[in-house]
Amino acid sequence: MNAVFEAFKTRAEAVSAEVHRFKTREEGLTFILGFLKDAGVSDAPECGAVWAAGTFIDGAAKDDLKVKVPGICFDITQAASAASKVGISQLDWAISATGTLVQDASAVDKRLVSTLPPIHMAVIGTERILADMGSVLEKLRPEQLNYISFITGPSRTADIERVLTIGVHGPERLIIVVVDELQQVTA
C-alpha cells in the first residue's frame, strides 16, 4: 500500500495538489480543523467552510465541530458553497498512475463544494487508491451514477500565452487528506 500511496502522492504533487497522510480518522480530523482555523474560516461573511456528507464525517459530533471552528456548515446549498472559503468532501477512489481523485458526484452538493470555494479539501481512505482509470471504471459505473468526476489537481488554465495559472473557475488549492483507517462503503 505504501508504494501505491507514494506513487499517488508524487503524481498529485506534480500537478500542484497538496497531499497529507494520517493513520487514524482522529488525526485527519485534527489536521482539517487546524487547517480551517489557519485559513481564517469563521462565521463572518465569505469565510465559511462547507462540508459534504461522507463516512468520514457522518459519525462525528457535528455540533462540537461547529463550536471548535465557527463557520463550518453541513447544510449545503449552491449559495452557501459560493460564499465559502473552503469546501470539504470525501472522495471515492483515487488513481496512482495520474494522481487523480474520483468521485461519485451524483449528489450535487459534492460537486458544489469541490467546485465553488477557492480551497477544496478532499478526504480519502488509503486503500481506495487504485492503479489506473480502468480499475476505477470497474468500480464506478455510470449506469448507476448520474455524475462521476475525475479531479487531478486544482483548476488550471494556460490560455494566456500558455502560462500556467492555477485557480481559474474551480479551486486554486486542492488539499488531499489520505487516512489509513477509514472504512469506506463501496459506492
Added chain:
Amino acid sequence: MHADTEIKFRDSAAKALLDPQLRANFRRAMDGLIFKRKAQFPNPRDLEDLRDLSTAIRSRSLLNLPALLEQFETQATKNGIQVHWAETCDQANELILGILRSKGAKTLVKGKSMVSEEMHLNAFLEEHGIEALESDLGEYIIQLDGETPSHIIMPAIHKNKNQIARQFSQKIKDAKYTEDVDELTAMARKVLRQKFLDADAGLSGVNFAVAETGTLCLVENEGNGRMSTHVPPIHIAVMGLEKVVATLEDVAPLYAILTRSATGQAVSTYFNLITAPRGAGEKDGPQEMHLVILDNGRSRIYADPQLQATLRCIRCGACMNHCPVYTRVGGHAYEAVYPGPIGKILTPQTEGVGVRHDLIHGSSLCGACGEVCPVKIPIPEILVRLRREATHEDVGSQVNGKGTGRTATEDWAWRLWALANKRPALYRVITWFATRFGNALPAGAPLIKDWTRTRTKPVPARRSLSERVRAKGVPHV
C-alpha cells in the same frame, strides 16, 4: 466555375505573414505544445500502440455509427436527457432558442464548444435577445473583442499578455492595467463567477458520448465545464453526430491520447461523466438536460468510405500545432471555424470543395499532420482527393460542391496541354519555341507569375529531348 480572384487563404495568409507579433505569438506557443506532447510519449513504440488502438476504436465506432447513435439516444432518454437532432446549424440554433424561450431564460453561460462555434450560436442568440457568455478563459478573451478562435484548444493563443492586459483594462469595468497573468485570470474569474451564479442556463460541448450508458464525457482544465453543467438550472449540451463510442472501455484510451496530444498533459484537471440531470429530492443541479446532435454535412462525409476518416477526429489540435503553414500564419487566416489541417479537410467538405478550394490548396503536403494525428487521419491523402473532387464531377462521389472549383484559366491551360500532347507536330513546335525563347520570358509575365511568386522560374534546356535524340540518329523518333 470560380473566378480566380476568390482564393482567400492566399491573401489572408500573406497578410498574416507581415505581422511579426502574430508570428512570434504562434511560434512560441506551438513550440511549447510540441515539446510538451513529446515529453508525454518518451517511448515511440508506446505512442504507436496507443495511436493504433485509438484509431481502431474510432474506426469501429464509425462503422457502427447509425446503430450506436440509436442505442445512445434510447439510453440517454431513459436517463432523463432530452435528445434533439438537427440537420443544419440553423435548425440547431432554433432548437436551442426554443428550449431557452420555453423556460424564459435570458442568459446562457457557455463552456467551451467548437460545435457551437460552428453554429455561430452566440451571434444567433444575441440577435434574439439572449445573452450568451463564454466562460472558458480563452473564449472569454476573444469574445470581448468579437473575435473567433484561432486554435481549437487555445482559442486566444494569437494574443500575448500585453494585448490582453490592454483589452481587459478597456473592456472590464473597474479593471486596472496589469500584465500579470495571475491577476488577469483572477479578473476574468470574478466577472464570470457572478455570471455563473446568475445564469438561467448552461451550455457545454461533448468529447465522447457513450452509447452503452447514455453518458456524456467532458474533458476540461478550468472547472468552467463542471460549472456550466451543474450550476445553472438547465444544461444544454451540443455535439457533432460522430462523437459516439460503444462502451466506457473505449473512452479510456481515447481520453489518454487526447490530453497528451492536445496539451501534453497525462490527464486533464477535470474529466466528467455526465449521465443524468438532478436526481429526485436534490436541491441543486440542472433540472433539465438537453442534448442537441448536429449533422451539418457529416452524414455526407460519412457516406464516402475514404473521407469518412475525417470523422475520426477527436479535436486535439495536434495537427495544427505541428503544421508548418498554421504555425506561420495562425488560425484566423483560414477564415474557417476549424483552422489548420483538420479545418482544411473538414471545411471544404461541409461548405463545398468549390467555395473553399483555397484551403485545399493551402498545403505543402509535407505530411506532418498525418504523422502526429492520434487517430491517424490521412489528412494529406484526403487533401489530394479533395483537390481532384474540386475539379471533377466523378460519378458516385457525394462530395459537396464537386467539380465547382474549376477556374477558366486552369481549364484552358489543361485544354491546351491535352491538345499539344495529342499532336506530335504541335508538341514539337511548342517545345522548339520554349527551348529557344523560354528563358527570355520574364518571371513576372502573366500566367507564370503565380507560379514564380514563391518559386524560381524553371530554366528550359537548350534543346528538347526529342531534338537531341533525333540528332543522335535514333530511328523512329
